[in-house]
Amino acid sequence: MSITIEQRRQHRLMTIEKSLSTRHRKERRFRRLGLAAVIVGMTLVATLFASILMRGLPAFWQATFYMELYFDPEVIQVEDKPQQASGESQAEFNQRFAAWQTQVGLVNWQSLIDAALQETLDEEIEPRQLRDLRALLSSNERFTLRNKFVEDPSLLGQTIEVKMLASANVDVWIKGNIDRDLADARQQLSAQTRAWADQLYDAGVIRNAFSTSLFLNTDSRSAPASAGLAGAFMGSLFMMVIVIALSVPLGVASAVYLEEFAPKNRLTDIIEININNLAAVPSIVFGLLGASIFIGYLGLPLSAPLVGGLVLTLMTLPTIIIATRASLRSIPPSIRQAALGIGASKVQTVFHHVLPIALPGILTGSILGVAQALGETAPLLLIGMNAFVANVPSTPFEQSAALPVQIYLWQGNELRNFFEARTSAAIIVLLALMLSLNALAIWLRKKFETRW
Amino acid sequence: MTMNVSKKALGVAIAAALSASVSTAATARETVQIAGSSTVLPFSSIVAEEFGNTYSQFNTPVVGSGGSGGGLRQFCQGVGENTIDIANSSRAIRGGEVANCNENGVSEILEVMFGYDGIVFASRIDRAEFELTPEYVFKAAAAQVVVDGELVDNPYTRWSDVDSSLPDQEIVLVIPASNHGTREVFEEKVIHIGCESVAEVEGDACNNLRGDGRIVEIAGDYTETLARLDAQADAVGVFGLSFYDQNRDRLQVATVDGVSPSLETIGSGEYPVSRPLFFYVKGEHLDVIPGLAEYTEFFLNEMVSGYGSLLEDAGLIPMDEEERGQVLEQFQARTVVSPE
Numbered sequence: 034m035s036i037t038i039e040q041r042r043q044h045r046l047m048t049i050e051k052s053l054s055t056r057h058r059k060e061r062r063f064r065r066l067g068l069a070a071v072i073v074g075m076t077l078v079a080t081l082f083a084s085i086l087m088r089g090l091p092a093f094w095q096a097t098f099y100m101e102l103y104f105d106p107e108v109i110q111v112e113d114k115p116q117q118a119s120g121e122s123q124a125e126f127n128q129r130f131a132a133w134q135t136q137v138g139l140v141n142w143q144s145l146i147d148a149a150l151q152e153t154l155d156e157e158i159e160p161r162q163l164r165d166l167r168a169l170l171s172s173n174e175r176f177t178l179r180n181k182f183v184e185d186p187s188l189l190g191q192t193i194e195v196k197m198l199a200s201a202n203v204d205v206w207i208k209g210n211i212d213r214d215l216a217d218a219r220q221q222l223s224a225q226t227r228a229w230a231d232q233l234y235d236a237g238v239i240r241n242a243f244s245t246s247l248f249l250n251t252d253s254r255s256a257p258a259s260a261g262l263a264g265a266f267m268g269s270l271f272m273m274v275i276v277i278a279l280s281v282p283l284g285v286a287s288a289v290y291l292e293e294f295a296p297k298n299r300l301t302d303i304i305e306i307n308i309n310n311l312a313a314v315p316s317i318v319f320g321l322l323g324a325s326i327f328i329g330y331l332g333l334p335l336s337a338p339l340v341g342g343l344v345l346t347l348m349t350l351p352t353i354i355i356a357t358r359a360s361l362r363s364i365p366p367s368i369r370q371a372a373l374g375i376g377a378s379k380v381q382t383v384f385h386h387v388l389p390i391a392l393p394g395i396l397t398g399s400i401l402g403v404a405q406a407l408g409e410t411a412p413l414l415l416i417g418m419n420a421f422v423a424n425v426p427s428t429p430f431e432q433s434a435a436l437p438v439q440i441y442l443w444q445g446n447e448l449r450n451f452f453e454a455r456t457s458a459a460i461i462v463l464l465a466l467m468l469s470l471n472a473l474a475i476w477l478r479k480k481f482e483t484r485w
Numbered sequence: 486m487t488m489n490v491s492k493k494a495l496g497v498a499i500a501a502a503l504s505a506s507v508s509t510a511a512t513a514r515e516t517v518q519i520a521g522s523s524t525v526l527p528f529s530s531i532v533a534e535e536f537g538n539t540y541s542q543f544n545t546p547v548v549g550s551g552g553s554g555g556g557l558r559q560f561c562q563g564v565g566e567n568t569i570d571i572a573n574s575s576r577a578i579r580g581g582e583v584a585n586c587n588e589n590g591v592s593e594i595l596e597v598m599f600g601y602d603g604i605v606f607a608s609r610i611d612r613a614e615f616e617l618t619p620e621y622v623f624k625a626a627a628a629q630v631v632v633d634g635e636l637v638d639n640p641y642t643r644w645s646d647v648d649s650s651l652p653d654q655e656i657v658l659v660i661p662a663s664n665h666g667t668r669e670v671f672e673e674k675v676i677h678i679g680c681e682s683v684a685e686v687e688g689d690a691c692n693n694l695r696g697d698g699r700i701v702e703i704a705g706d707y708t709e710t711l712a713r714l715d716a717q718a719d720a721v722g723v724f725g726l727s728f729y730d731q732n733r734d735r736l737q738v739a740t741v742d743g744v745s746p747s748l749e750t751i752g753s754g755e756y757p758v759s760r761p762l763f764f765y766v767k768g769e770h771l772d773v774i775p776g777l778a779e780y781t782e783f784f785l786n787e788m789v790s791g792y793g794s795l796l797e798d799a800g801l802i803p804m805d806e807e808e809r810g811q812v813l814e815q816f817q818a819r820t821v822v823s824p825e
Contacts, residue, residue: 134541176538211734219733254530332567420549421530423537432547445706447728
């Protein structure tokens, strides 16, 4: 009898040990799998970031000329800049000023640049070499010069040091983004231009300076070296303002109503299901909708941040509603019961007690929704925001590009050697914006978080 | 109480948004809006920028893409401020498109031709060189070819099967999809001519390209074609001359009928695969949108699109003086394109 008990005990112990080791093994396996998943994910993200940073960072510095330029009075033969005389009406003055501007515009500014380059190179250039010479500088610097003069006509007759962008191909050549050993026929620049570029780089006339044009200029095709993100940035900013102004109040209001006030019946169930469905609709569908309703039916302008903002609002709304509802639902009923118990009305309960506690969740959800909208490209392509726009929009009604669309456009630019780096630089700028938005979301949550 | 206030605020916000949209519809658009061919886009954008820099009283026109077909479709949507003013096109407008335009109230379609563009075959620089003819390309690309006097499904898998003079390399041809005007030129100037050398295939059958994955259609830009060549080293791509020209360090160009494409050989007509480039101006908008007429005339200026101009630097093959004069005259006389 005692033996069988002892045997049973032994047997039971063995079973337990066996199953215990299986369970431990399972646990170890699961932990390792989890760790492996995290490592794979992190490696992929790290590779992505590293490749973008490696390609994009050099584009923040750009080949730039620092040279002396003489505002030759023989070339700039214009009248004095008009001043508004007393008794002269604004319209009259504007007309006089416009006439003066036209006169300034007709000055051969390019010849000033040519002269300055010859001076710097200390060489007499024959007319047939002018083409090679002009290939050194970004072609729209003559307009920069003109604008400088319009602002300050006292420059006439002076020699000042100017900072001018080298052409995109010179930038590519100096950075070694094109194989320097390729035959002449395969190079973008002539042998003469390349020799000059090297000479000027060694002399310190061409330097790799921080590229302010990347941030201050709009997109450019005639002078790719000066292409920048200013227009796209303003377009995205306008869209985000519209998205925040429309989707946050609408989203929060509908979530509060659905969660706290609406009766629970068939209809609200259907609404809830459809909001979830809406959140899963591919963004390009919103673009199609926006194109046909906002542009086709309401007659809003093409390529405008206003329409972009409205389309992105539609896309962001369900995200915000769902996040807000989840955050409201996570508040313990005791808070509501306590408020109601001391005689608060339903509205008072919601606005004085529930919403403040739910605020961090709502803010996080909204900011993540807006960050997602900031990076959205597909719907914008359908409402004509992939157009080439060379103005910085001053209102949301004007045509504009947007940051993600600008990345798409540069990615498609035919001057690959220059724009591959420029595209990655634009991606870095967009990612930096996104990361700061996400950081803001985390900070807000930490600041307002209530611990139970 | 609080609820009422928020309801009111909501109502005010919606009303404000609506009234804002109505008021924009009422104000006049002041910027010329252009869309269409991605071949014309670089040229058009350069002119737009120069135009904005030169004329301080006008805004810089906005240039969208979408392919020749897409641009003309937008152009023909109707007359009004939320329709485009100019459609860029790398082919002439079709009769059907003119009819569609007229139906929607766009009856004053003004055609402006501004130069020529060459279409080139290019392969990766680290691969073999190609010396093509329309016949070789047709034989490599067609769905059906003649072998031993019989019409059979295309059996060729390597270029050397097509002709022994070609490199022993897998046949992969990357061509523009049908939303591009370039496709039409590729079919007309290469495939159809190659087809003529094969008596057994006629008419529409000429357009049947093989569907076994050796022909890759690209709906996007030439950069997508280039990316395809990066992925499939053996592929031969169809590009515009200006794109090839700016990426000569990565691409090598094939000769067609023994002629290498260049500004000179295309300008003289020696290189066979070239086409005129156009844009179409909506006559109804000429007196409404500021700068539309000026932009068109600026485009046709010799300094802008003639020999030695910025556009020539960008790869456009300019028209001669006489042709340019004619086009300008026709535009100024407002000669309208008829449906035929």
